[in-house]
Amino acid sequence: MMNDVASMRSLAPEVDGSELDELAAAAKALGHPIRVRIVRILPAQDACMCGEIVDQLPVAQATVSQHLKILKQAGLMRGEIDGPRVWYCLDHAALEGDQALLASLTVRASPVSCGAGQLAC
Numbered sequence: 001m002m003n004d005v006a007s008m009r010s011l012a013p014e015v016d017g018s019e020l021d022e023l024a025a026a027a028k029a030l031g032h033p034i035r036v037r038i039v040r041i042l043p044a045q046d047a048c049m050c051g052e053i054v055d056q057l058p059v060a061q062a063t064v065s066q067h068l069k070i071l072k073q074a075g076l077m078r079g080e081i082d083g084p085r086v087w088y089c090l091d092h093a094a095l096e097g098d099q100a101l102l103a104s105l106t107v108r109a110s111p112v113s114c115g116a117g118q119l120a121c
Helices: 003-011 017-029 033-044 049-053 061-073 092-104
Strands: 077-081 083-090
Touching: 017 061, 017 092, 033 049, 033 061, 033 083, 049 061, 049 083, 061 077
Parallel strands: none
Antiparallel strands: 077 083
């Protein structure tokens, strides 16, 4: 069994620890249905003001603002202050990087038998 663990580790793609931290932060930020809806709303436009996003969601403006803050802190979106307004847009480069990291989690050279061999991974 120890050799199985060692062989599984050797098949794992090399990923920088900070990249994994970034991916984990993005996954955590997307762990709420309202934040997922916000991320789905934004690609339809170049940028949105908070009020425009609020109009499309069944929650209060303060709640949307908090969700936007979490998405921004996770690096999934950017905000630009324009007078009393903040314009929000997705950070496409960050999302593409996270998508590539997520895809790398499932890449392997050949099937590996897990544990007692009852489940082929």
